[in-house]
Amino acid sequence: MKNFISIIPQYSLIRNFFLFLLLLVGQTVFSQKQSAEIHFKFLDDQADKRVAIQVFQQGDSALKPVEELDISLYVERLFSYLPVGDRFNTTDENGYVEIHMPSDLPGDSKGNLKLILKIEDAETIRDTIIHTEVKWGIPVIYDVTEEKRSLWAARANAPLSLLLLVNSLLLGVWGIIIYICYEMYLIKKE
Amino acid sequence: MKKQDSNRFTRRNLIKYTGLLGVGSILGLKFLSCTSPSQPEGKKVKVMTPDGKLMEVNEAHLSMAHPHPASIEESRKGIPGRKFVMVVDLAKCKNARECIKACEHHHNLTPDRPFIKVLKIQDNPRSAPYWMPKKCFQCDNPPCVKVCPVGATFKRSDNIVLVDNERCIGCRFCMAACPYSARVFNWGKPKQSQEVLNLKYSPEASTPSKIGTVEKCDFCPDMIREKKLPHCITACPNGVLYFGDANEDTVTNGEETVRLSKLLREKAGYRYLEDLGTEPNVYYLPPVDRLFPFKDTEA
Amino acid sequence: MKKHNDQVIDKLLSSVGRHNPAFKIWIIALLVIISIGCFAYYRQLRLGLVVTSMRDYTSWGIYISNFVFFVAVSLIGSLVSSILKLAKVKWSYPLTRISEIIAVAAIICAAVIIIVDMGRPDRFFNVIIYGRIQSPIIWDVLVIMTYLVISVLLLYLPMLPDIALCRDRLKHVAKWKQNLYRILALNWQNKPGQLNRLKKTSTILEIMVIPVAFAIHTITSWLFATTWRPGWDSTNLGPYFVSGAFMLGAAVIIVAMFFIRKSFKLEDFITNDHFDKMGKILVLLSLVYLYFNINEYLGPAFKMVGVEGEHITELFSGDYAAMYWLVQVPGLMLPILLMVFKRGRKPFNIMIISFFILMGAWFKRFLIVIPSLQHPYLPIQDVDESYLHYYPSWEEWAITFASFAGVLLIISLLLKLFPIIPIQEYIHHQDKSEDQSNEI
Numbered sequence: 001m002k003n004f005i006s007i008i009p010q011y012s013l014i015r016n017f018f019l020f021l022l023l024l025v026g027q028t029v030f031s032q033k034q035s036a037e038i039h040f041k042f043l044d045d046q047a048d049k050r051v052a053i054q055v056f057q058q059g060d061s062a063l064k065p066v067e068e069l070d071i072s073l074y075v076e077r078l079f080s081y082l083p084v085g086d087r088f089n090t091t092d093e094n095g096y097v098e099i100h101m102p103s104d105l106p107g108d109s110k111g112n113l114k115l116i117l118k119i120e121d122a123e124t125i126r127d128t129i130i131h132t133e134v135k136w137g138i139p140v141i142y143d144v145t146e147e148k149r150s151l152w153a154a155r156a157n158a159p160l161s162l163l164l165l166v167n168s169l170l171l172g173v174w175g176i177i178i179y180i181c182y183e184m185y186l187i188k189k190e
Numbered sequence: 191m192k193k194q195d196s197n198r199f200t201r202r203n204l205i206k207y208t209g210l211l212g213v214g215s216i217l218g219l220k221f222l223s224c225t226s227p228s229q230p231e232g233k234k235v236k237v238m239t240p241d242g243k244l245m246e247v248n249e250a251h252l253s254m255a256h257p258h259p260a261s262i263e264e265s266r267k268g269i270p271g272r273k274f275v276m277v278v279d280l281a282k283c284k285n286a287r288e289c290i291k292a293c294e295h296h297h298n299l300t301p302d303r304p305f306i307k308v309l310k311i312q313d314n315p316r317s318a319p320y321w322m323p324k325k326c327f328q329c330d331n332p333p334c335v336k337v338c339p340v341g342a343t344f345k346r347s348d349n350i351v352l353v354d355n356e357r358c359i360g361c362r363f364c365m366a367a368c369p370y371s372a373r374v375f376n377w378g379k380p381k382q383s384q385e386v387l388n389l390k391y392s393p394e395a396s397t398p399s400k401i402g403t404v405e406k407c408d409f410c411p412d413m414i415r416e417k418k419l420p421h422c423i424t425a426c427p428n429g430v431l432y433f434g435d436a437n438e439d440t441v442t443n444g445e446e447t448v449r450l451s452k453l454l455r456e457k458a459g460y461r462y463l464e465d466l467g468t469e470p471n472v473y474y475l476p477p478v479d480r481l482f483p484f485k486d487t488e489a
Numbered sequence: 490m491k492k493h494n495d496q497v498i499d500k501l502l503s504s505v506g507r508h509n510p511a512f513k514i515w516i517i518a519l520l521v522i523i524s525i526g527c528f529a530y531y532r533q534l535r536l537g538l539v540v541t542s543m544r545d546y547t548s549w550g551i552y553i554s555n556f557v558f559f560v561a562v563s564l565i566g567s568l569v570s571s572i573l574k575l576a577k578v579k580w581s582y583p584l585t586r587i588s589e590i591i592a593v594a595a596i597i598c599a600a601v602i603i604i605v606d607m608g609r610p611d612r613f614f615n616v617i618i619y620g621r622i623q624s625p626i627i628w629d630v631l632v633i634m635t636y637l638v639i640s641v642l643l644l645y646l647p648m649l650p651d652i653a654l655c656r657d658r659l660k661h662v663a664k665w666k667q668n669l670y671r672i673l674a675l676n677w678q679n680k681p682g683q684l685n686r687l688k689k690t691s692t693i694l695e696i697m698v699i700p701v702a703f704a705i706h707t708i709t710s711w712l713f714a715t716t717w718r719p720g721w722d723s724t725n726l727g728p729y730f731v732s733g734a735f736m737l738g739a740a741v742i743i744v745a746m747f748f749i750r751k752s753f754k755l756e757d758f759i760t761n762d763h764f765d766k767m768g769k770i771l772v773l774l775s776l777v778y779l780y781f782n783i784n785e786y787l788g789p790a791f792k793m794v795g796v797e798g799e800h801i802t803e804l805f806s807g808d809y810a811a812m813y814w815l816v817q818v819p820g821l822m823l824p825i826l827l828m829v830f831k832r833g834r835k836p837f838n839i840m841i842i843s844f845f846i847l848m849g850a851w852f853k854r855f856l857i858v859i860p861s862l863q864h865p866y867l868p869i870q871d872v873d874e875s876y877l878h879y880y881p882s883w884e885e886w887a888i889t890f891a892s893f894a895g896v897l898l899i900i901s902l903l904l905k906l907f908p909i910i911p912i913q914e915y916i917h918h919q920d921k922s923e924d925q926s927n928e929i
Binding site: 272302304305307308309310311324333336337338339340341342343357358359360362363365366367369370371373374375376377378401402404405463468 | 536537538541543544546548549606607608609612613615616618619620623624625626627630681712713715716717718766862865866867868869870871872873918
Binding site for chain 3: 151163
């Protein structure tokens, strides 16, 4: 495929052909894939936090559990999704899997974590994404008035001791200078 | 010396090109491509990812490099609640120099004033040399900010140290103070196209450059504001550079997302010249179990 | 008695305002040098600091070392007109005005040269608008302004009676000069009240100038000591700079004494004895500076820590070795040795020796600023050849020479405008010593 694309002059032709192919394949695949019914709940036994997931699929008559299905769990982060749990979290014969969550993940200011549950590239189930939220994170509280007085702060936040020192020195020296200028004025007036 | 080939493109093409590449590479990630249903509908555009996949994307994603530059006041505050950090895995760097190129390109720099350097370091005569990508360490106790007489360089609440080149007086005290030689100066009139000069200046974009002022690596806050990774991170072909928010305890190199604390703990992360007390926000992972043998490539 | 005084006054006033073709040529020569410097600066304004040889690693060059040099020179004002006076040294009063004039000239040029070093001189007022009190540069700006004002006052106030003399006796000079004297004399009539106030204010100034003078050079040293650079990262830097400044100041005043005495024919007032005594002071100050020099280099040279060690090696035996040893031997150690002998303190000899000290002091400041910058913690790699070394460009030299010419110009004009030797004080001292001899 890579080879095809590298032939630049015929690029658009190849692209169209490729898209057409993709469409064909996609339709046949999609026709076999179905939506799944996913149950999940959050289990919290103090130290151990787990997301319990059970996946069912519409069988011939009733719902039947989906076995050997890989489910990924992520925590949404600023730039990307942080995977949690084991490398593979595979459902058992009851379509059930428990994914362990670390208990020391920082969340938002309330401790909420945005979770993303994903089923991808499954044989019979359509790619599925579930967004949810759980209060399992450590609340990260940041001080809004964060600028403290320091040498590297803006000038409004200069250390008080420095301000005091510099200003008293300046006041002292310039006070004397002004006094001398006043004396000069008196000399002139005499 | 290698001539910079970016001159051959027009600014417009460049922006488009960067946009396509950037989005392409992000969409190349397995995870992100799945979020597209939640994005607003729009005109679809076809994009080729760097690894040769063709895909359809919403045109709204193909944003310009600097769509809405933050105002100078806004730039001084920082993004609330964030603490940005970078982790450099020295075991993976083979001096591909793609970070330098991407940075140069994005910030409209000429090769004589790079924000990033890849240094050949040999800790002692018996140990093997290694490549060390070095940018601004965005210190928590920043020597440059301490000495600036006018507050032209400042520390934001999100760890980033920026330069306001509309206030800088060009005294170069910050350059003398920086123990990591992270800063560059516009000794002469910077070579920039008219289109670059017409851009609205923002300290978050560090462009256009101005004569007689200091510049440095800025962690690309203009990208971060759009929830995109800095250019050097996405440009690195070897996944050397990780970036993220320490408040989230997460860093990513664009492909792999890991917990910062775990990464630093397991790989014995360190900060360069820790004993200077500058408290950098760039961590290094030691060059052990290297992916590449050291080859002394010419720059 | 009175007649003798009149003669002295006339003689000392004679240098003021008298036409002298040699002086005119001297001024024109200085102006030519300054205008070359101005042209170089014009180029720098137009093209940027790229006309200098400074680059990203050597980001400070001879502008800064020259600035440090002038700040050092300006310290003599406090040495002669204050420390010696407060120590009740009698012989030094004919030198007070010369030293104050040099101090004022040097501090003005130091302020100018620091603006020349700025990448954006057009934004100078940002320093005032946005000044951050945390920055040592702001401390330096504040202390330079303060010291300039105090130096001007210290020059001006004790000169009031002499300006009054100029106002009363110089009727042949140009109208603007007469007006100037009239205004500057502040209605001085030698009234007892005026004398009292003058004495009081002069004493206050003389005391106050000492801590400010120490501050100006110590803070200048902090511009370096507050960074992590090898060679600068030293707790010794403040006293090291101050002692170097006093040595340089004494050398400058000896050179100035020699030429001023010759060109204004002041042999009666600035005697060989003055050179001898200034020489002794210079020996003492040089020894103090030598002591701090040893302190500054011995520790790092013994330990040879990382880049600090590289820096020391570079100075002792590397690229800067020739300059370093020229500064240390003919610029410091040999002069001490020669000045210990009486012949070494003869006017001409000590002038030559002082000149060597002066040159040594200038290059010493070069050695303090530049090699440190060339030894950062991280290796200098991947840079253009021009980044690796620093040879000042012609523009930098032209501006540096122009700053020297500027100092000399200000000194020359002030010497021409006001009596060089404090007349009132001279008469006062003369009367006193006569009284004493009469009593015996």
